[in-house]
Amino acid sequence: xxxxxIKNLHVSVETDDGAKEILRGVxxxxxxxxxxxxxxxxGSGKSTLAYSIAGHPKYTVTDGEVLLDGExxxxxxxxxxxxxxxxxxxxxxVEVPGVSVANFLRTAKTAIDGEAPKxxxxxxxxxxxxxRVTLDPTFAQRSVNEGFSGGEKKRHEIAxxxxxxxxxxxxxxxxxxxxxxxxxxxxxxxxxxTSQGDRGLLLITHYTRILQYIQPDYVHVxxxxxxxxxxxxxxxEQLESEGYDKYVKAxxxx
Amino acid sequence: MTATVENVANALELEHVESHLHPEPSYDLAAHPVPSGLxxxxxxxxxxxxxxxxxxxxxxxxxxWENDLPEGVTLGELSTEEAKALSxxxxxxxxxxxxxxxxxxxxxxxxxxxxxxxxxxxxxxRGDAADTLVWGHVVIRVGAHAKATVLVxxxxxxTYDAFTQVVVGDGAKLDLVSLNDWExxxxxxxxxxxxxxxxxxxxxxxxxxxxxxxxxxxxxxYAGPGGSVDLLGVYFADAGxxxxxxxxxxxxxxxxxxxxxxxxxxxxxxxxxxxxxxVLIRKVAEGIETFExxxxxxxxxxxxxxxxxxxxxxxxxxxxxxxASTTGRFDDQHLFYLQSRxxxxxxxxxxxxxxxxNDIIRRIGVEDLQExxxxxxxxxxxxxxxxxxx
Numbered sequence: 001x002x003x004x005x006i007k008n009l010h011v012s013v014e015t016d017d018g019a020k021e022i023l024r025g026v027x028x029x030x031x032x033x034x035x036x037x038x039x040x041x042x043g044s045g046k047s048t049l050a051y052s053i054a055g056h057p058k059y060t061v062t063d064g065e066v067l068l069d070g071e072x073x074x075x076x077x078x079x080x081x082x083x084x085x086x087x088x089x090x091x092x093x094v095e096v097p098g099v100s101v102a103n104f105l106r107t108a109k110t111a112i113d114g115e116a117p118k119x120x121x122x123x124x125x126x127x128x129x130x131x132r133v134t135l136d137p138t139f140a141q142r143s144v145n146e147g148f149s150g151g152e153k154k155r156h157e158i159a160x161x162x163x164x165x166x167x168x169x170x171x172x173x174x175x176x177x178x179x180x181x182x183x184x185x186x187x188x189x190x191x192x193x194t195s196q197g198d199r200g201l202l203l204i205t206h207y208t209r210i211l212q213y214i215q216p217d218y219v220h221v222x223x224x225x226x227x228x229x230x231x232x233x234x235x236x237e238q239l240e241s242e243g244y245d246k247y248v249k250a251x252x253x254x
Numbered sequence: 255m256t257a258t259v260e261n262v263a264n265a266l267e268l269e270h271v272e273s274h275l276h277p278e279p280s281y282d283l284a285a286h287p288v289p290s291g292l293x294x295x296x297x298x299x300x301x302x303x304x305x306x307x308x309x310x311x312x313x314x315x316x317x318x319w320e321n322d323l324p325e326g327v328t329l330g331e332l333s334t335e336e337a338k339a340l341s342x343x344x345x346x347x348x349x350x351x352x353x354x355x356x357x358x359x360x361x362x363x364x365x366x367x368x369x370x371x372x373x374x375x376x377x378x379x380r381g382d383a384a385d386t387l388v389w390g391h392v393v394i395r396v397g398a399h400a401k402a403t404v405l406v407x408x409x410x411x412x413t414y415d416a417f418t419q420v421v422v423g424d425g426a427k428l429d430l431v432s433l434n435d436w437e438x439x440x441x442x443x444x445x446x447x448x449x450x451x452x453x454x455x456x457x458x459x460x461x462x463x464x465x466x467x468x469x470x471x472x473x474x475x476y477a478g479p480g481g482s483v484d485l486l487g488v489y490f491a492d493a494g495x496x497x498x499x500x501x502x503x504x505x506x507x508x509x510x511x512x513x514x515x516x517x518x519x520x521x522x523x524x525x526x527x528x529x530x531x532x533v534l535i536r537k538v539a540e541g542i543e544t545f546e547x548x549x550x551x552x553x554x555x556x557x558x559x560x561x562x563x564x565x566x567x568x569x570x571x572x573x574x575x576x577x578a579s580t581t582g583r584f585d586d587q588h589l590f591y592l593q594s595r596x597x598x599x600x601x602x603x604x605x606x607x608x609x610x611x612n613d614i615i616r617r618i619g620v621e622d623l624q625e626x627x628x629x630x631x632x633x634x635x636x637x638x639x640x641x642x643x644x
Binding site for chain 1: 323594595601602612
């Protein structure tokens with residue numbers, strides 16, 4: 001049983017006009033076995049939340065903490081956070097020329113587990129993880145994300161999620177830009193991960209579409225750098241019919 | 255006889271192109287005055303570190319050669335006059351002309367027409383001491399429709415100036431790999447002039463890792479249409495090292511192709527690399543394709559990469575022409591992505607550098623050499639980025 005607690009998180013980025021605050025006090029607690037969906041309009045700071053948890057150097061935490069089982073992970077490096085059990089599936093996975101998927105996955109798995117995976121089973125594990133997200137095993141020999149289509153990049157992220165099997169996963173708009181087949185493949189991968197029962201998921205999305213495939217236990221509306229409202233699945237349905245208008249107006253009125 | 259007629263016709267057809275980027279080729283020393291260092295082709299080279307090569311002092315010293323020759327391949331000799339008569343450009347600079355004038359004849363590697371070699375030709379050239387002055391003149395002749403890989407490995411130490419002529423026959427396929435893996439105190443200047451036959455396919459790889467100063471100038475032209483040439487390079491400069499690679503691709507025939515890709519990493523105080531990529535597309539060279547690219551990865555402060563692509567175009571009918579040059583530090587996005595999967599920063603940097611070079615190295619197709627290069631890069635990286643704990 002693990003807990004990821006985000007407490008009063010304030011984050012800013014450097015701009016030409018000086019520091020700009022993007023996150024303005026985010027509070028959220030996720031426990032193992034829970035699926036949380038964060039929904040919000042463009043520019044609300046959803047991705048900033050994802051990258052800040054992962055430790056991207058572009059974002060400066062000015063206040064608050066993120067605790068993983070009581071330990072403040074904001075003091076850890078990016079790789080230490082991953083080894084502590086966090087995973088970020090990125091909206092725009094990065095191309096790394098010349099580094100093969102096979103080499104990348106083996107290096108990551110070795111880092112996360114603290115020991116090299118058993119050769120006998122590892123190749124099989126990689127191939128079946130790729131196949132489950134309908135990527136041909138030849139992808140293992142290609143450079144990481146290089147020349148992959150948008151959908152292939154997202155499916156590669158989900159293959160990594162399954163192979164690395166973190167305590168908590170943050171999916172940053174993994175559904176955006178996917179056609180319905182790819183969306184189904186990705187969702188099935190995410191559901192295999194959560195169905196273990198002891199994993200936590202933070203699903204960041206702009207659209208309600210993916211929630212037809214992945215059932216959230218909690219839905220949060222994210223506007224202007226903080227949570228505007230939290231509820232159950234019914235909140236997603238309400239957003240589907242009413243949109244974000246009333247939350248955006250309320251935030252603007254403050 | 256036919257070949258001579260064609261060459262004359264070719265020569266008549268080619269108009270003189272005046273340019274400061276590429277001097278007129280000549281074997282005559284008087285045509286290449288001792289440089290002041292301000293000339294376009296010398297301005298990046300620290301002339302003082304050439305250890306008096308420009309004095310042109312006589313020397314009988316040689317590098318010691320170890321050869322592994324597949325069946326049918328021979329090593330012989332050519333007189334200087336015979337070598338000069340070969341159908342390939344004369345030296346473009348004084349160092350090239352000095353090597354010819356002082357070497358007293360050329361070593362000839364002959365790969366006969368139609369030969370298909372079952373393994374690479376391997377020539378290992380070893381120098382015994384940094385202050386030994388050696389003049390080299392080498393001819394590599396690949397007959398029509400032959401298929402060969404030639405590995406030239408420079409090791410040990412010397413003050414070495416060489417002129418290498420490569421004549422690639424019509425329809426031949428040649429992979430020429432030149433590895434500059436010298437000790438830290440070597441000085442190596444070399445001019446490699448290559449003429450690609452009609453419909454030939456040539457790949458030249460240059461790998462420069464060791465030496466105090468390495469300066470190569472690789473000049474390519476085409477004996478007829480349809481020739482395809484890839485010039486591929488990898489270099490890694492440490493503190494104080496000067497590594498300079500110059501290419502001049504002279505598109506002297508229509509429907510020819512050239513592709514230049516050099517990748518370098520630099521680390522340490524006063525590590526200096528120079529890449530100059532010149533491409534000339536002559537009036538006669540219609541429908542050609544060319545691209546040149548140089549990427550530099552600067553790993554520490556105090557290192558300097560010069561990178562200059564030049565494209566001169568004399569015809570309006572080109573299938574494709576372009577160039578690109580990048581010089582930068584590690585890409586933060588690469589490192590973030592790898593680290594976000596648990597990979598430590600040191601290891602992430604190693605992966606990125608390996609990936610950067612692997613793109614070229616994996617194309618050699620000679621496994622033991624690929625492994626040697628990867629492990630050499632590993633050793634270079636260990637000094638700054640840190641060694642992998644495994």
